[in-house]
Amino acid sequence: MGSQRDCTWILGLPGFRVVELIGDQTDASGRIQVRVERQGPPRYPCSGCGRRTRKVRSARDRTWDDLPWAGHAVTLIYRQRRVRCRHCGIRTEQVLFADAKARVTRRLRQQIGVDCQSMPTSHAAVRHGVSWGKARRAEQAFLADWDRTRSRRQPRHLGLDEIHRGKGQHVWTVLSGIVHGEVMGLRRDRDTATAPTLLMTDLTPRQRGAVTAVCTDMHRPYLNAVTAGLPKAEVVFDRFHVLQHASAALDEVRRQEFFRAGPVMREHGRGKRWLLLRRWKTVRGAKRTELQKLFAANRRLFKAYVLREQLDRLWTSKTRPGVLAFVMGWCKALRWQRLPEMERLGDFLLTHINGIAAYCDHDVRFGVVESINTTIKAVLRRARGMRDEAILLLKLKWATAHPIRSARDLLRFLTAQPQYSNR
Numbered sequence: 001m002g003s004q005r006d007c008t009w010i011l012g013l014p015g016f017r018v019v020e021l022i023g024d025q026t027d028a029s030g031r032i033q034v035r036v037e038r039q040g041p042p043r044y045p046c047s048g049c050g051r052r053t054r055k056v057r058s059a060r061d062r063t064w065d066d067l068p069w070a071g072h073a074v075t076l077i078y079r080q081r082r083v084r085c086r087h088c089g090i091r092t093e094q095v096l097f098a099d100a101k102a103r104v105t106r107r108l109r110q111q112i113g114v115d116c117q118s119m120p121t122s123h124a125a126v127r128h129g130v131s132w133g134k135a136r137r138a139e140q141a142f143l144a145d146w147d148r149t150r151s152r153r154q155p156r157h158l159g160l161d162e163i164h165r166g167k168g169q170h171v172w173t174v175l176s177g178i179v180h181g182e183v184m185g186l187r188r189d190r191d192t193a194t195a196p197t198l199l200m201t202d203l204t205p206r207q208r209g210a211v212t213a214v215c216t217d218m219h220r221p222y223l224n225a226v227t228a229g230l231p232k233a234e235v236v237f238d239r240f241h242v243l244q245h246a247s248a249a250l251d252e253v254r255r256q257e258f259f260r261a262g263p264v265m266r267e268h269g270r271g272k273r274w275l276l277l278r279r280w281k282t283v284r285g286a287k288r289t290e291l292q293k294l295f296a297a298n299r300r301l302f303k304a305y306v307l308r309e310q311l312d313r314l315w316t317s318k319t320r321p322g323v324l325a326f327v328m329g330w331c332k333a334l335r336w337q338r339l340p341e342m343e344r345l346g347d348f349l350l351t352h353i354n355g356i357a358a359y360c361d362h363d364v365r366f367g368v369v370e371s372i373n374t375t376i377k378a379v380l381r382r383a384r385g386m387r388d389e390a391i392l393l394l395k396l397k398w399a400t401a402h403p404i405r406s407a408r409d410l411l412r413f414l415t416a417q418p419q420y421s422n423r
Helices: 004-011 106-116 121-128 132-149 194-201 205-210 220-229 239-260 263-269 286-297 299-316 320-332 340-351 353-360 366-383 389-401 407-414
Strands: 016-022 032-038 056-069 072-085 089-092 157-164 171-177 182-188 213-216 234-237
Touching: 004 016, 004 032, 032 056, 056 106, 106 121, 106 132, 106 407, 121 132, 132 389, 157 220, 157 366, 171 194, 171 366, 182 194, 182 366, 182 389, 194 220, 213 220, 220 234, 234 239, 234 353, 239 263, 239 299, 239 340, 239 366, 263 286, 286 299, 299 320, 299 340, 320 340, 320 353, 340 353, 366 389
Parallel strands: 032 072, 157 213, 213 234
Antiparallel strands: 016 032, 056 072, 072 089, 157 171, 171 182
16 A cells, blocks of 8 residues: 555645554445554654643553545544643643544535535435434534634624425514625524524624614613613615505505405406516516506505505615605605505504614615525525524525636635645
């Protein structure tokens, strides 16, 4: 299988040399066991303080899975010592090529961790010839090390939204940074204690002091948490949630008209719910003709549809008085229209006018919050479900932070340790 000097050079572990190769030479894809030993004087580093000592209490063989050699799975065997440290007492010898209590080397852990972000963990385990549990632990260690060493941004704008996960009404609260589109926190439920916990534990005091705006919906616990935890920040209501209330009012008008009107309305209005909720500029061809027939059959439904479409211009105003004037004009247009559903929507807009008009002072990117929710659902589908909240949060941070954008970024995670040769 080659000389020990050549195998030491191929192994590429500084400070270690190959002393024995164990494997079946007739098997073209069999596993190779590589026994290694330290080079230099017999002084072993303490895993507690890092100081070297000669005093050895006991020793036993330990194994680690390593990167393959030309299709051969590799297992490293090293006789690890328990040393007597003058400062720490009896400690295990520190091994530089692997983490404590790990069963894979650090470079294989990095490879598995990167692969698990683009494929299910079970596929990555099969690809590298390790068990599912070992691949999962390697992924979690890799993501935790990445999250611990990366720089912490100070977001100016935060997003606070909920996402439905799993079957039934299982709601999770997501805290995200809108400027860079990153997930910053995740907690189960959306009660009065969830949002304050996210803001106080997942954000540092310096990060909380840098926040100027929080984009959220009208959920009262979210508003109370922002007021208590971020006194310098202003609440900006999400545009999509405001229009969602407008669509709900339009749907209520459709429901009332469908059950109140006669056979003409039933003929043109049956099965038109989702078509009616679409915006006019996205309706094309025959679908637009169907809507025109529906509006010709019912004028009240046409008025409600036009009022809903006009609300889209609410975010074109550049000043707070302009937003207030638009809402007041929109409410005045409801007089004599006999649309109680839209009148309740007008009262709702006036109640939350401060949060809607705050967009004039804070140019918040509304679409980022919804796109983050889509990314979360994609990660959950690829993982086929995930019960560990800690590793789920780490995977979401990786997926939204995008640390790998080029081949140079990939080498930053997969660069092997400097090769060593005793020649």
